[in-house]
Amino acid sequence: MSSAASSVAVGGDAGTHREVARWRAPAVVLGPFALILLVRESLPPWLLTPPASWTLPFVDWINAAVKFLSREQLFGLFTFKDVTRAIGRGIEWPLDFMEGVLISGFEGVGIAPAPWLMVAGLAAVWGWYLRGWRLSLLAGSCIAYVALFGKWKLSMITLSAVLVAAPVAGMLGLLVGILAVKWRAFERVLWPLLNVMQSLPHFSYLIPVAVFIGVSHRAGAIATILFALPPMARLTILGLRGVGAEVREAGVMAGCTPWQMLWKVEVPAARPTLMIGVNQVIMQCLAMVVIASFIGAKGLGHDLLFRLQSLRIGQALEIGVAIVFIAVTLDG
Amino acid sequence: MLLDGQDLLRADPREMIEIRRHKMGMVFQHFALLPHRTVIENVAFPLEVQGIDKRARRARAAEVIDLVGLQGRERYYPHELSGGQQQRVGIARSLAVEPDIWFLDEPFSALDPLIRREMQDEFLRLQNMLHKTIVFITHDFDEAIRLADRIAIMKDGLVEQVGTAQALISDPATAYVAEFTQHVAREKLLLVESVMERADGTTPGQRTVRAADRIANVAAAILLSDQPVAVLDAERRVVGRVRRENVVEALYGRAGE
Numbered sequence: 001m002s003s004a005a006s007s008v009a010v011g012g013d014a015g016t017h018r019e020v021a022r023w024r025a026p027a028v029v030l031g032p033f034a035l036i037l038l039v040r041e042s043l044p045p046w047l048l049t050p051p052a053s054w055t056l057p058f059v060d061w062i063n064a065a066v067k068f069l070s071r072e073q074l075f076g077l078f079t080f081k082d083v084t085r086a087i088g089r090g091i092e093w094p095l096d097f098m099e100g101v102l103i104s105g106f107e108g109v110g111i112a113p114a115p116w117l118m119v120a121g122l123a124a125v126w127g128w129y130l131r132g133w134r135l136s137l138l139a140g141s142c143i144a145y146v147a148l149f150g151k152w153k154l155s156m157i158t159l160s161a162v163l164v165a166a167p168v169a170g171m172l173g174l175l176v177g178i179l180a181v182k183w184r185a186f187e188r189v190l191w192p193l194l195n196v197m198q199s200l201p202h203f204s205y206l207i208p209v210a211v212f213i214g215v216s217h218r219a220g221a222i223a224t225i226l227f228a229l230p231p232m233a234r235l236t237i238l239g240l241r242g243v244g245a246e247v248r249e250a251g252v253m254a255g256c257t258p259w260q261m262l263w264k265v266e267v268p269a270a271r272p273t274l275m276i277g278v279n280q281v282i283m284q285c286l287a288m289v290v291i292a293s294f295i296g297a298k299g300l301g302h303d304l305l306f307r308l309q310s311l312r313i314g315q316a317l318e319i320g321v322a323i324v325f326i327a328v329t330l331d332g
Numbered sequence: 333m334l335l336d337g338q339d340l341l342r343a344d345p346r347e348m349i350e351i352r353r354h355k356m357g358m359v360f361q362h363f364a365l366l367p368h369r370t371v372i373e374n375v376a377f378p379l380e381v382q383g384i385d386k387r388a389r390r391a392r393a394a395e396v397i398d399l400v401g402l403q404g405r406e407r408y409y410p411h412e413l414s415g416g417q418q419q420r421v422g423i424a425r426s427l428a429v430e431p432d433i434w435f436l437d438e439p440f441s442a443l444d445p446l447i448r449r450e451m452q453d454e455f456l457r458l459q460n461m462l463h464k465t466i467v468f469i470t471h472d473f474d475e476a477i478r479l480a481d482r483i484a485i486m487k488d489g490l491v492e493q494v495g496t497a498q499a500l501i502s503d504p505a506t507a508y509v510a511e512f513t514q515h516v517a518r519e520k521l522l523l524v525e526s527v528m529e530r531a532d533g534t535t536p537g538q539r540t541v542r543a544a545d546r547i548a549n550v551a552a553a554i555l556l557s558d559q560p561v562a563v564l565d566a567e568r569r570v571v572g573r574v575r576r577e578n579v580v581e582a583l584y585g586r587a588g589e
Contacts (some may be wrong), residue, residue, distance in 0.1 A: 025408075174433060177446065178381075210569040216484075244362075244364070246360050246361070246362050246363075246364035249358075249364060250358070250360060250364035250365075250366070250425075251359075252352065253352055254348070254352065254353070254377055254378035254381045254425075255349045255351075255352040255353030255354075255357060255378065255381055255382065256349075256381050257349060259379055264380070264381070265366065265375075268366065268369075269366060269367040269368060271368055309581065320477050
């Protein structure tokens with residue numbers, strides 16, 4: 001009994017002590033800085049505004065780096081820019097293919113572009129297959145609306161870019177995520193990189209892409225892919241980490257090889273999280289494919305940019321609605 | 333550590349995969365079913381990993397599903413099943429490859445007591461049919477007594493004692509084993525044989541019990557009888573007698589102790 005009472009007393013003392021300490025610490029830490037404000041007049045000017053000569057020549061560094069990468073030969077064979085341009089051309093043919101299906105048709109083999117009724121119908125069937133008649137109705141009518149709207153061709157260019165960029169970004173993101181989970185050192189490099197990529201404003205993706213890929217429709221697609229990749233990588237890491245130790249062990253005891261483990265146990269078990277990643281990728285792609293019109297991506301975004309610059313609010317809004325409808329369709 | 337003459341601790345990863353594929357089956361405490369697969373796909377999974385073709389593995393999976401009494405639920409997903417049913421799937425999966433050794437790692441600990449008992453009966457029924465070598469891990473000593481032929485008590489990764497439940501209780505090798513077995517319900521474990529007084533052929537009373545009976549099952553008969561009860565062996569010969577006092581002492585200690 002007595003020991004209980006004394007321990008309460010000690011607790012009370014410690015409590016008041018901590019109370020004081022809690023107020024003292026901020027005062028000690030913040031006080032000197034408040035003092036600077038008071039003695040402001042008597043301080044030398046360089047303490048108040050850093051002189052221009054102190055500014056780091058950051059711009060020059062960047063310019064030098066870009067110059068090096070685009071002009072200097074690596075291994076005396078090709079420049080970095082050659083590599084990136086080659087990659088850029090690699091994305092060209094799926095883009096052309098999608099556009100062929102949706103817009104221009106394939107004249108060589110005598111296939112006409114898909115009529116809007118067909119696209120709307122396919123969207124409806126797919127929606128029905130995935131989640132029943134509600135989604136079917138939604139997807140079908142969104143596409144039909146876009147068609148009746150008079151922006152069919154532009155919408156299909158945007159759609160085709162997303163239909164190429166989203167799967168590529170999704171697969172690359174998945175791959176990067178898997179590598180990060182399997183290979184610790186890679187994750188340590190990747191994580192800060194993903195942080196930077198996700199906090200960069202949309203527009204800053206355009207600059208390096210414009211330099212190394214050029215200004216074109218495919219550059220827009222590549223900027224879109226780069227932009228949509230980080231959330232997929234992150235959610236892949238999260239999803240794979242979330243697979244229960246016991247489920248993994250069940251895979252081991254069934255005699256899975258590492259490859260079977262990954263594709264038959266871990267990836268399928270992480271599916272719900274991965275699907276959120278896919279959803280993110282599609283949304284990011286749509287957001288970016290519009291902005292990418294600044295570096296030559298064609299489609300609705302280009303038109304939107306054009307209307308906004310000439311202050312045609314009505315038409316711009318119209319396009320905005322079309323983009324939203326495409327987003328709704330793809331999201332479903 | 334030898335399995336069929338092969339040292340498991342020296343096996344390389346590829347050999348281990350082969351051993352796991354063909355010789356081992358394992359049941360987990362939290363079932364560890366693959367959430368994206370139906371019951372039959374879960375059960376067929378170890379066969380799929382081995383590369384057995386779809387028709388053959390489906391047929392085999394259907395067989396073991398029948399064995400554990402889940403027929404009719406082949407197309408359910410794990411989250412649609414109760415805990416007991418999920419563990420039946422776990423058991424079916426572990427048996428699909430016809431393992432030589434069957435590991436069960438606290439398989440019934442996550443189930444409520446009624447279902448646990450039901451699953452223990454199920455386990456005994458399966459073992460009567462299959463006659464596997466089983467390693468069954470549990471924290472529940474009563475469960476161990478019910479299911480095991482031999483019990484190994486482990487502490488900090490080392491085996492303290494191996495033996496039958498009776499041996500562990502009547503002759504504990506270490507203080508830890510003694511502590512572990514202290515609160516065991518002895519009447520469920522001790523046989524009449526171990527408390528009776530030897531006597532041959534004489535005084536067959538009206539009541540008889542068998543030497544191999546567990547005390548729990550015959551206690552009422554013995555305790556309600558004023559006379560000593562005759563004890564019979566398997567051939568129904570009288571081998572001894574047992575009095576109330578023998579039972580009371582064996583279960584609760586000698587009076588005044």
